[in-house]
Amino acid sequence: MEFKNKKIHFIGIKGAGMAGLAKLFKAEGAIVSGSDIGEEFFTDEILKKLGLKVEEFNVKNISKNLDLVIYSTAYQPSHPEIKKAGKLKIPLMSYSQALGFLFNQKIGIAVCGTHGKSTSAGMLGKIFKDAGLNPTVLVGGEILNWKTGALAGRGKYFISEADEYQAKFLSLKPKAILITNIEYDHPDYFKNFTAYKNVFKKLVKNIKPGGLCVGFGEDKAIKEVLKNFKSQTIRNFRKGDFKIFKEF
Known part of the structure; x- marks a missing residue:
């Protein structure tokens, strides 16, 4: 169109x-x-x-x-x-x-998860921009460097925050997915944690052939979401060198 x-x-x-x-x-x-x-x-x-x-x-x-x-x-x-x-x-x-109409015309990278998806998508967008890849970026907040939540690039990549609420991210057909974490959220829409995890499983099924899924390796829910998708290329973050248990 x-x-x-x-x-x-x-x-x-x-x-x-x-x-x-x-x-x-x-x-x-x-x-x-x-x-x-x-x-x-x-x-x-x-x-x-x-x-x-x-x-x-x-x-x-x-x-x-x-x-x-x-x-x-x-x-x-x-x-x-x-x-x-x-x-x-x-x-x-x-x-x-x-969003899906524009996103699916490019090499789409969907950044999803319960927490940190706006920040992670913004960081990824800045990395791609600074690398000269001229990406299109869309997040549900303001990226301070750009004073906006969107960047209209002319390159082949589209990096988007992918929102699980109301299963909205199922309109996306990404080439790659980054999952930050999965914890039960939006109980007004998802009746239980199983239903919540299932929508992420459906998103992973939307990955285009030869695509990539990156997930946090210490997150048990992410491991569950990805375990049946052996045909996909999966990469996990390694175990952290340290953990912060308190904020000071």
Whole structure:
């Protein structure tokens, strides 16, 4: 799909991931608009620098001339703007679907885990950028060096934070996965730890042929997630030289 000069509206554009995604679509040549609540948010400055005016939620933001509407999964299908887009038969994509569309066109590296995925994805992105690989990067927070959560690169790599909540990362078809750790989280969506681990197993199945999975070797849950995927290339961090049990 070609996005140049396509009119794309983002519902919930102030979210960290949504603001970053809007930046990436704008870099593809899309004409981006967005709506959200009126309260101030840390992404306001990022969106302003992109030249994007954010309107408060209103069904008037949705019109027939839009080519695509991308919505945050923080909002239900009953949201007035989402409902109107559906009524007008405007193509709709969730955040995760839109991310997957861009991510899967490149050599994707998905950084997932219960803790540390934003930091790890940001660090990996900086390494690739400093190495001259010109990556595309998207994380659900602000990378201090770039004052944004997204980097629109022209290289062949796409490094993304991969969010397990609502199984959103299953839209991704990565060439490589980095798993930082796995501890039971999001009990409102995953009924138990087994269900939580199972979604990571499904993500590993999404790895493209010849791909790579890197996991923390001391994490028992990661070992369980990876144990049945012997056909994949698996690398584990070695055992740590020391452990910190207390913060001072």
